[in-house]
Amino acid sequence: MSWLSLCFLSCDSSSDEIKSEVEQEVIEEEEIIEEEQEVEEEIEEVKVEGVDYFLPNIDLGNWKVTLPIGSPDEVNPPEIIDYATDERLLPFMYNDSTDGALVFYTSPGSSTANSSYSRTELREQIVPGSNSTNWTFAQGGRMKGTLSVPEISVDDGGDFHRTLVMQIHGRLTNEQRDLIGENDNNAPPMLKIYWQKERVRVLTKKLKNINATDEEILYTDAWEDNESHTFSEVVGNDKFTLEVVVSEGRMEIILNDSESVVYNDIHIEKWGVFENYFKAGNYLQTIENNAFAYVKYYELEVMH
Template structure:
């Protein structure tokens, strides 16, 4: 009885083992199939992704232009030209008045002689011997004050007063045959006859002498004013240009060379003061200034080269220029 039960138990054990082996075989077979299917799916996904990558167009590169900033990337002069005209060393000579002068940066006539230097914020006045005005032999690229834009007929007297301030330099100027620098006028107060005065003395134009001339000369600032040849001259005789002559002049002690400097001119009733760099000045307050009160006046600023030498030239740079009355 015991033997029969043992035999039955052995058969059952063998059967269980067979079933377990069959189950394992089936599981492994199914796992292999799943792995194959998964590998095929991954491969298809990779192929699709490759196709997408191959067909994707590259994005266009966007170039952003950086905005230039005044005072950082470039500099402009602090000069309002609304009340100035300029005379050029060309033509008979040529002049450019407001409002045309306001577009000087794109004016082809002006560009060779009057233009911006954006590296230092200056307005450059370049000149060389060429055309001259009726009362001079020398050429200029020079501003002339116009209290009424476009008109020369409104001017000022010393009794009314005037003040001009400028920051400037003379970085380039030629030399003569002896190697000495030429000189150039950088500022003026010019006299003008009224129409009645012009007619009284029988002149063809309204020109009167310049009361003040300021030169760049040998690296220094030199000032000349006018004085009467005859203090007993009549009111009519005073109106003639030949009644006046240059005084002995004054040369400031500071050697400014090609460096930037400041000039201030203050004209008032019977008095004229010129100040260099706010620390050195010369004052004229005498009978000659009192007698000068009969004339009208206007300011001038720029580059009035005082030579006819072939090949001569000069550059004057203005950084600031301001006039008040």
């Protein structure tokens, strides 16, 4: 073989090697570019709370919820903490991440023993998972929530139905229950706060006989509805803030930090015999077919 032939063979081989190296470098560069693009896409998919989505500012560690299904069904802490993935709760209690709300939906269905109405409603539990530890007015308490009623059905006359969004419910101690021969610890609700006709309406209880004995006032039928109070502001479907502050012989309800109503009469004083717990959510006050209500809570806090 001639020198020239060797040169050609050598040159061709070198050229092929260089070409191969260049092609490999191009492939590696393309792979790097693809990896960088994938990383960029992953970064773009990471959403930021408060920017891309919003969550409600509510700690459910001391609340249980009653649902309008089952006997009715209840979900206690700690299970309620996982409400966002709990199939029992998803139709009735879920997040609206567009505005940071915890949504409570209800329609006529299962009801509790002392009511014909259905609810998706939270019940305070000072000791998580137990209803036995509660508080008195002498011990005091405060509940504050930011909420709205974005949708609610209307009756046959075209008027909005109403729903309860907050309560203070009474409870007999075991000793009181046994003293009057009752088979449960139920006592009347001292406070009901309604969304009604686009306003906030407050309803309390009063004694039928202010001279009733300490034992007589333990009976549910010793109490009747007091005159209600409707705040002047029209809240409609907009957000509003409600605050309930109780202390010995006194209860105040405040709407949007601007209007308030105070109860500090003999009826509140006598009420001090009962234990109490807070409630918040959506307690629809109708059993009409096709009725429904949505209540959104953005913030909810309780202090004692």
